[in-house]
Amino acid sequence: MFPVRSLVTISVLALLAVSCGTDSADSTTTVPTTPSTSSTTVVSTTLAPTTTVSALFPVEVMTDLGPVSIESRPERVVSLSATHTEIIYELAVETQLVAVDLFSNYPPAAADKTKIDSFSFNVEEVAALDPDLVIIAFDFQGESAALAAVDIPFLLLGPPVDLDGMYQQFRVIGDALGVSGAGEALATRAEERARAISADAQSITGQRFFHEVDDTYYTATSASFIGDVYSSLGLVNIADSAQVGGAFPQLSAEFIFDQNPDLIFLGDAAFGASAETVAARPGWDVLSAVAEGHIIEIDADISGRWGPRTIDLMQDILNAVRDAQR
Amino acid sequence: MSTAVFPVGPTRLRLGPITVVGLVLVGAALASLVLGPAGIDPWGAIRETLDHLPFISIDSGLSEQDAAIVWQLRVPRMTLAGLVGATLAGAGGAYQGVFRNPLADPYLLGVAAGAGLGATIAIVSALPTASIAPFAFVGGLVAVASAYALALLGGTRRTGATLILSGVAVAAFFTAIQTYVQQQNADTIRQVFSWILGRLGTAGWGEVRLLLPYALGTWLVLLAHRRHLDVMSVGEEEAATLGIDPARVRITVVITATLGTSAAVAVSGLIGFVGIIVPHIVRLAVGPSHRRLLPLSLAGGAAFLMLADLVARTVRSGGELPIGVVTAFVGAPFFAFILAASSDARR
DSSP, X not given: OHHHHHHHHHHHHHHHHHHXXXXXXXXXXXXXXXXXXXXXXXXXXXXXXXXXXXXOOSEEEEETTEEEEEOSOOSSEEEOSHHHHHHHHHTTOGGGEEEEETTOOSSGGGGGSEEEOGGGOOHHXXXXXXXXXXXXXXXXXXXXXXXXXXXXXXXXXXXXXXXXHHXXXXXXXHHHTTOHHHHHHHHHHHHHHHHHHHHHTGGGTTXXXXXXXXXTOBBOOTTSHHHHHHHHTTOEEGXXXXXXXXXXXXXXXXXXXXXXXXXXXXXXXXXXXXXXXXHHSTTGGGSHHHHTTOEEEOOHHHHTOOSTHHXXXXXXXXXXXXXXXX | OGGGGXXXXXXXXXXXXXXXXXXXXXXXXXXXXXXSTTOOOHHHHHHHHHHHSTXXXXXXXXXXXXXXXXXXXXXXXXXXXXXXXXXXXXXXXXXXXXXXXXXXXXXXXXXXXXXXXXXXXXXXXXXXXXXXXXXXXXXXXXXXXXXXXXXXXHOSXXXXXXXXXXXXXXXXXHHHHHHHHHHHTGGGHHHHHHHHTOOOTTOOHXXXXXXHHHHHHHHHHHHXXXXXXXXXXXXXXXXXXXXXOHHHHHHHHHHHHHHHHHHHHHHHOOOOSHHHHHHHHHHHHHOSOHHHHHHHHHHHHHHHHHHHHHHHHHSXXXXXXXXXXXXXXXXXXXXXXXXXXXXXXXX
């Protein structure tokens, strides 16, 4: 019964790559992530006027399941995704938040909220919190149908495929929680920062890389969100030239050797992968990225989410590549 | 009078089937060596491999990178596929003989569930990757030992059926624990599934060295028992009257096959269907005698898994398919075809 069950699961494995990668609480990383202290102050200044304008309910927002109308400003929000918890805190409306997903480990203050395990979704557990809005990022376990059945308003906002999709979700969350101005400001500021970082990334443009999701060489192509972050830096993904389907395919070691990428990004650093373990793999020492030490560990939490810290990650990747090649 | 129920007709290995299986095996090995997404010159790949054999020194003419692809990736992966395939097919053939049940496979007594639990514990405890194999190995052995203990408790007559049922119960129990541990540690679910789906993609010489002694030992013991299995195929009581202790043969064969299977599973994850399909194809081709079945299953299993792995790593250029998907997707229809063809031939 083992293989059968796993065969059924394989179709969702690729998608889980995103969600699972996000879930390690204590990821070790060499990429220091700049806490967005400056940005929080920007938000709070823009917040003051927007809270007064927010009486414009009902509001209609676009979700993955089509437009959803929210009748009044939600005061008891449940976030079943670590990404959306981060966005809500960044918009400084966490007072409207009553519970968050188990893996919502950022910002640290989120630890004080009631925790819900979205991996074993139980609609009664959610309903018991009496929420007036639930935000979900995945619908693997029939979350949307279950919430609809008990008349709990919800937004399904799955992983976007690119940065534009992320900016759009900032606006949607802002609109839905009654802080449209803050949502718009967050989106605009993120977009401007990303554009500036891209413009600054000329020196690394065209470099070819392999992004490792796990130590069996699952990867993320440019069709994935993290893939778009790399593309925005002008980097070239070796997985794009493999004849494989989906955004998270498994590459063969031989293909990676044949491509001989300039850079290796370790999305599995939290699970023990490091420059040393990669160099210790049989034969890998012939790869130029290994020989020249161009192996960069990526924070699994941030790279698996699509929140305000994604732009910090862009900057960190750019810095790390420059440092490695100095 | 008892001679009448022995398998009738020639039971010795004949040259024909050996030649066919041998050629398929050599062909599978050569194909695994020269085919791959890197498009390396086939003669270069062969010369590079020969260069590593003792007393041979040839310049392969390959770049350092291509040489590493051949000797560090293709050859160990092919070798491991061969060892795992042979061990699973041999163990499957032996299990089917000892339990006289055509559906018996190497995972029957809970090896897969136990190994899965062991591997899951190693993964969720964030132990180094190298510890997954020993954990899986021990897990598999513990599961089968539990099945045996349960069978001893459950029945005064230690028949095969009691043992199979105990195996089913133990497998269900271990799978339940494994699933619970996995769900409690959702952050490592990807690693767990990647192990469960079977992995030859990261195989290196280290895995080959780990498995080799167990594989060779398993093959030797199983081959040494092929006559006993033939005698047992007429029935346990009949075998006992012929001076064979069925319980002893069964426990020796089961322990050996379990050790081999656990070792194979520990390095490669769960690869299904090999242990069922290969012995049955061999049986359809040469008949039920274990004297022919076991050696040909070993060679055939090696060839089958090498070819399945070749498909897994080349069908989508640059990508991988889970090996278990290939063994089932290619193996099951092929098996159905052989089955249909052989029943036509008998008509």
